[in-house]
Amino acid sequence: MTLAAEIIGAANREFAADDLLRAKMKAAKKLSPEDARSASRAVFAYYRWHGWLKMQQPMSDRITHALELTENFAKRPLTFSNEELTTLAVPAWTNGTMEVLPAWIRAIQGEPRLWLRAKQGQGMALAEALGDTWIADNPLLAEAVEYLGAEDLFRTREFQSGQFEIQDVASQAVGLVAAPKPGETWWDACAGSGGKTLHLSDLMQNKGLIWASDRAEWRLKKLKLRTARAKCFNYRSVVWDGGAKLPTRTKFDGVLVDAPCSGMGTWQRNPHARWTVVPNDVRELAVIQHQLLAHAAPSVKPGGKLIYSACTLAHAETMDVAASFEQQFLDFTPLPLDNPFLPDTKPSARQMFWPQDCGGSGMFVAAWQRKA
Numbered sequence: 001m002t003l004a005a006e007i008i009g010a011a012n013r014e015f016a017a018d019d020l021l022r023a024k025m026k027a028a029k030k031l032s033p034e035d036a037r038s039a040s041r042a043v044f045a046y047y048r049w050h051g052w053l054k055m056q057q058p059m060s061d062r063i064t065h066a067l068e069l070t071e072n073f074a075k076r077p078l079t080f081s082n083e084e085l086t087t088l089a090v091p092a093w094t095n096g097t098m099e100v101l102p103a104w105i106r107a108i109q110g111e112p113r114l115w116l117r118a119k120q121g122q123g124m125a126l127a128e129a130l131g132d133t134w135i136a137d138n139p140l141l142a143e144a145v146e147y148l149g150a151e152d153l154f155r156t157r158e159f160q161s162g163q164f165e166i167q168d169v170a171s172q173a174v175g176l177v178a179a180p181k182p183g184e185t186w187w188d189a190c191a192g193s194g195g196k197t198l199h200l201s202d203l204m205q206n207k208g209l210i211w212a213s214d215r216a217e218w219r220l221k222k223l224k225l226r227t228a229r230a231k232c233f234n235y236r237s238v239v240w241d242g243g244a245k246l247p248t249r250t251k252f253d254g255v256l257v258d259a260p261c262s263g264m265g266t267w268q269r270n271p272h273a274r275w276t277v278v279p280n281d282v283r284e285l286a287v288i289q290h291q292l293l294a295h296a297a298p299s300v301k302p303g304g305k306l307i308y309s310a311c312t313l314a315h316a317e318t319m320d321v322a323a324s325f326e327q328q329f330l331d332f333t334p335l336p337l338d339n340p341f342l343p344d345t346k347p348s349a350r351q352m353f354w355p356q357d358c359g360g361s362g363m364f365v366a367a368w369q370r371k372a
């Protein structure tokens with residue numbers, strides 16, 4: 001409780017609660033795994049149920065109340081009305097920025113699920129090797145393994161030998177709908193620490209080439225460590241600041257712009273962000289997303305694909321950016337995609353993966369094909 005209170009007391013827009021939590025855990029060498037788990041449970045509960053808490057109460061009472069609400073919601077979700085949930089679980093400005101569906105709120109008030117991505121064809125074998133796992137009965141998601149156990153996965157032989165990545169199921173869906181083929185040339189323009197580069201590489205069976213760029217060099221350093229562990233060799237990394245000067249003149253079979261965004265789709269996993277993101281972030285990030293797409297688009301070969309993804313559900317960042325891109329770039333036509341979580345729905349060039357449908361974060365994906 002003391003550690004949780006300390007983190008909550010220090011967290012703000014600049015210092016995110018989950019970063020502080022990680023830093024404290026690293027620094028506190030004597031912290032038992034049980035204490036670490038209970039501190040993180042308390043911090044996340046606090047922000048998930050923040051709208052219900054009375055700020056005039058002492059911090060310890062607020063944390064206790066948040067933990068009680070967590071338990072009540074897990075045991076008796078229907079004692080919470082839709083109206084109560086949609087008005088208290090997220091800030092008021094959310095309404096109007098996106099659709100605040102009761103089903104979405106019910107999904108993000110629960111504990112997030114832990115998703116692993118196995119290498120192609122290895123989902124079942126990984127699930128059996130690790131134990132305490134679950135795989136959906138859906139051939140499109142055969143490599144998405146939910147981990148239900150309590151082991152430290154980073155210490156497992158399977159992780160250390162690169163047999164899986166920890167990757168949210170909605171992020172996995174981005175690689176799946178991008179569907180790169182072995183031997184193709186792709187550009188992962190906002191590669192960060194490489195979550196999607198690794199997936200593209202696996203889907204390409206390590207054949208062909210991926211240019212992985214990001215403006216943050218420190219993220220690309222992490223990408224190099226991860227690619228080495230995963231034995232992913234068909235990539236090269238380069239710093240790109242997102243501007244008009246591109247890192248290469250190569251024309252690509254596919255370009256993925258996994259753009260920086262407000263992260264509203266991650267509000268289950270990262271509830272502190274509900275109370276630090278402001279509407280202006282959404283507006284500013286939408287402009288950046290449009291610029292990134294506009295700069296990257298000319299690198300797509302005629303007949304090639306452009307995929308735009310963002311882990312947000314705000315209209316201004318998703319649908320509006322896709323619409324303004326389409327108005328400006330008439331040589332790109334919408335490319336219908338299957339939604340792996342709702343395989344019976346009609347393919348659409350714009351997909352919103354909602355937490356209540358996918359069991360992971362919220363994610364938007366749009367796809368175009370450049371005219372031949």
Ligand SMILES: C[S@@+](CC[C@H](N)C(=O)[O-])C[C@H]1O[C@@H](n2cnc3c(N)ncnc32)[C@H](O)[C@@H]1O
Nearest residue numbers: 190191192194195196215216241242258259260
């Ligand atoms: C959503 S994250 C990428 C996550 C990554 N694709 C993955 O799957 O792990 C967005 C990335 O865009 C990068 N970024 C932010 N602004 C940028 C810009 N103007 N130009 C290029 N990259 C940018 C950030 O450094 C961040 O790594």
